[in-house]
Amino acid sequence: MLHATALHTYYGASHVLHGIDFRVAKGETVALMGRNGMGKSTLLKSMLGIVAPRSGKVAILGRDVTGMETSAVIRQGIAYVPEGRGMFHNLTVREHLLMAARAGTDGRRDWTYERVLETFPRLAERLDNLGTHLSGGEQQMLSIGRALMTNPQLLILDEATEGLAPLIRRDIWHVIRAIKQTGIASIIVDKNVGVLLDLADRHVILVKGEVVYDGGPETLKSDSSILERHIGL
Amino acid sequence: MDVWFFLIQLLNGVQYGLLLFLVASGLTLIFGIMGIINLAHGAFYMLGAYLAWWLAGLTGSLVAAVVLSLPLAALVGYVIEALLVRTLYKRDHLDQVLLTYGLILIFNEAQRILWGNDVHGIAMPTAVNWSVRLTETLSYPVYRVILSGICAALAVVMYVVIAKTRFGMWVRAGASNRDMVAALGINVKLLFGVVFAVGAALAGLAGAISTPISSVAPGMGDTVLILCFVVVVIGGVGSVKGAFLGAMLIGLADTFGKVFVPDFASFTVYGVMAAVLLWKPRGLFA
Numbered sequence: 001m002l003h004a005t006a007l008h009t010y011y012g013a014s015h016v017l018h019g020i021d022f023r024v025a026k027g028e029t030v031a032l033m034g035r036n037g038m039g040k041s042t043l044l045k046s047m048l049g050i051v052a053p054r055s056g057k058v059a060i061l062g063r064d065v066t067g068m069e070t071s072a073v074i075r076q077g078i079a080y081v082p083e084g085r086g087m088f089h090n091l092t093v094r095e096h097l098l099m100a101a102r103a104g105t106d107g108r109r110d111w112t113y114e115r116v117l118e119t120f121p122r123l124a125e126r127l128d129n130l131g132t133h134l135s136g137g138e139q140q141m142l143s144i145g146r147a148l149m150t151n152p153q154l155l156i157l158d159e160a161t162e163g164l165a166p167l168i169r170r171d172i173w174h175v176i177r178a179i180k181q182t183g184i185a186s187i188i189v190d191k192n193v194g195v196l197l198d199l200a201d202r203h204v205i206l207v208k209g210e211v212v213y214d215g216g217p218e219t220l221k222s223d224s225s226i227l228e229r230h231i232g233l
Numbered sequence: 234m235d236v237w238f239f240l241i242q243l244l245n246g247v248q249y250g251l252l253l254f255l256v257a258s259g260l261t262l263i264f265g266i267m268g269i270i271n272l273a274h275g276a277f278y279m280l281g282a283y284l285a286w287w288l289a290g291l292t293g294s295l296v297a298a299v300v301l302s303l304p305l306a307a308l309v310g311y312v313i314e315a316l317l318v319r320t321l322y323k324r325d326h327l328d329q330v331l332l333t334y335g336l337i338l339i340f341n342e343a344q345r346i347l348w349g350n351d352v353h354g355i356a357m358p359t360a361v362n363w364s365v366r367l368t369e370t371l372s373y374p375v376y377r378v379i380l381s382g383i384c385a386a387l388a389v390v391m392y393v394v395i396a397k398t399r400f401g402m403w404v405r406a407g408a409s410n411r412d413m414v415a416a417l418g419i420n421v422k423l424l425f426g427v428v429f430a431v432g433a434a435l436a437g438l439a440g441a442i443s444t445p446i447s448s449v450a451p452g453m454g455d456t457v458l459i460l461c462f463v464v465v466v467i468g469g470v471g472s473v474k475g476a477f478l479g480a481m482l483i484g485l486a487d488t489f490g491k492v493f494v495p496d497f498a499s500f501t502v503y504g505v506m507a508a509v510l511l512w513k514p515r516g517l518f519a
Contacts, residue, residue: 050416074418086413088406099402100417150418 001026001154001185002047002078007056009039009046009209016042017053018209024154027183031200033193033231039209040189041083041158048080048156049073061105061153077105079147083158083189085139087131094127096146104151110182116145119175137168144175155179155186162191173199193231197221205230237371242492243485248377250484251384255439256457257464257476258391259432265408265471267425269321270329273313273336274436275458281306281437283344286353286449295358299441303434306441310433314426322425337455344451353449380442387435388477395473404428408471460487463502467509469516478517482509 002024009017017039024030032040045051047058049070057066060076074080088096097116103109117124120141126134131142140161147155160176161169173195180186180199190196196203197217205213207230213220220226260274281302288298313336321329357376364372395401403424407414415421440453447453464483468475483502490501497504509517 048416050412069420069422070412070415071418071420071422074416078418080416082413082416086410086416088409088413090405090409091402095402095405099399099406101399102418146417 001028001061003059004043004047005057007043007046007053007058009042009051009053011042011051016209017046019056020206020209020211022047022204022211024185024187026153027185028202029180029186029188029200031196031203032187032189032206033196033203034206035231038206040206042209043206044080044156044158044187044189047073048078074150075105077153079150079152079155081140081143081147081155081157081160083162085143087134087139087142089130089132091131092128093123093131093134093142096131096142097123097149100146100149102150104153106153108151111148111151113149116148119148119178120145135168137164137171140164140168140172141175144172144179148179153185155184157186158189160188160190193227235371237367241367241371241373242488244373244377244381246485246488247481248381248384248484249488250481251381251388252439252443253457253460253464253484254388254477254480255384256436257461257468257480258388258473259435260461261465261468261471261473261476262404262408262428263432264465266404266411266428267318267322267407269318270326270333271318271432272330272333272458273340274432274461275454275456276337276340277306277310277433277436277454278440278457279340279344279454280309280433281440282444282449282453283348283440284437285441285444286355287348289355289444295355295445298355299438302441303438306437307430307434310437311426311430313433314429318429319422319425340454341451350451352451355444355449357445374446376445380446383442384439387438391473460502463506465516467506467516469513469519472516472518475516475518479509 004020004022007017007020007022008015020043022043032043034040042051046053049065049068052067057064059065060073060078063076065073065076091099097113101113122138123141123145126138131139134142144157157176161172164172169192176186176188177199188196188200197220200217202216203213203220204211205226212230213226256274256278260271263269263271263274284302284305285295285298288301289295292298317332317336321332361376361379364374365378366372395404403414403419407421407424411421414424460483464476464479467482468477468479482505486501486505491498494501513519
């Protein structure tokens with residue numbers, strides 16, 4: 001689905017990503033883990049062309065997208081739910097969803113306006129509210145709903161449940177599991193290691209811009225020292 | 234004070250406001266969505282007027298001239314965006330002001346080379362060269378009514394496009410958070426190019442349709458540009474609704490200022506701006 005090789009990204013003089021290889025298979029759920037400032041968001045932005053990597057390659061479904069405009073990369077079948085949710089202060093909930101609507105790269109329109117509202121009934125109650133007038137949890141639901149309206153094959157969630165109340169978190173995780181069941185691949189960044197161990201098919205841990213672990217949950221569960229060392233549990 | 238005289242000034246003010254809105258709406262969208270301070274926006278107004286004057290001479294028809302000058306102004310706008318303005322999005326306002334100021338100079342010089350420095354005018358087409366009689370002594374030119382009608386109709390079209398269509402949602406979303414618009418897979422470059430071209434076309438149209446009532450002269454874009462910046466600041470940057478209200482306020486303030494306080498006529502517009510900004514420092518709809 002997505003394959004990044006040897007990505008090096010700099011912010012000015014500081015070298016943030018040190019030759020990262022990262023891939024996601026079709027339908028696969030990958031947890032991207034690591035402490036703050038280790039390069040998780042930078043890796044996502046580098047793959048999407050939001051930040052330009054200095055070297056390395058990114059391919060989506062076999063097609064080289066290195067150096068492409070963000071919008072062109074996204075249209076290869078990716079949806080991005082950024083940290084901070086990316087609400088538009090002058091658009092209503094309804095407009096957030098309608099403006100994003102698009103058939104998938106394979107022409108499918110599985111996710112319609114109606115289906116998104118069925119998935120997030122709370123949004124259906126607030127259709128005429130402005131995006132920025134929603135609670136944090138509702139904003140995250142809207143951001144995910146808006147992403148689904150583009151009928152993606154890969155959903156990228158940066159800080160999926162950050163700053164949300166426990167009950168809302170549970171709702172969000174419930175929806176993410178449901179999305180996974182539909183066969184959409186995902187990359188999830190979150191602080192909640194327990195949920196990620198249970199949910200994701202594969203886990204990638206970043207330390208100072210390098211991949212220090214890339215594998216399934218079994219090893220992480222049986223050898224807790226890996227998580228202790230790299231994430232500090 | 235004669236009520237009919239007052240009414241005529243009111244109509245003049247509204248008509249001027251509507252015309253200003255055509256120019257200012259593009260300016261506010263370009264400013265609000267792309268973050269570009271486009272000092273050359275008034276040049277599109279001038280371009281529209283000169284194109285209309287030139288084409289009216291060639292075709293002998295004002296309508297044909299206006300209709301032809303519209304796509305030409307849009308094309309010039311699109312090319313300027315693609316070649317020059319596009320390089321400014323990631324730069325600061327000083328670079329933008331420098332480049333677009335340079336564009337004003339180029340536009341003015343091109344106008345001198347192509348059409349000379351003389352002041353021109355277009356004769357009012359005979360079909361609309363009559364007035365609606367209001368009283369024994371007062372009447373109102375029908376062309377100004379038509380002008381207001383065109384501007385008002387376009388304002389309605391713009392409202393519908395911006396408020397109801399997906400394109401309008403993208404434009405508004407772009408004014409709020411353009412990186413997120415790109416992250417949803419929407420081609421922001423193309424969106425910006427289209428908005429810039431539409432803004433140029435609207436300004437050009439305003440210039441073209443005003444040729445029978447005001448002269449086609451060098452520097453005509455500069456006066457309009459300054460008034461349009463006042464309109465944009467009053468309305469709130471990026472708000473088309475604000476631009477509409479701001480244009481009405483400025484159109485009326487300018488017209489009534491010239492009639493009732495002629496000694497302070499050049500001040501009334503800025504007096505209104507100062508009052509609005511004291512009340513709402515970020516503009517009416519920021």
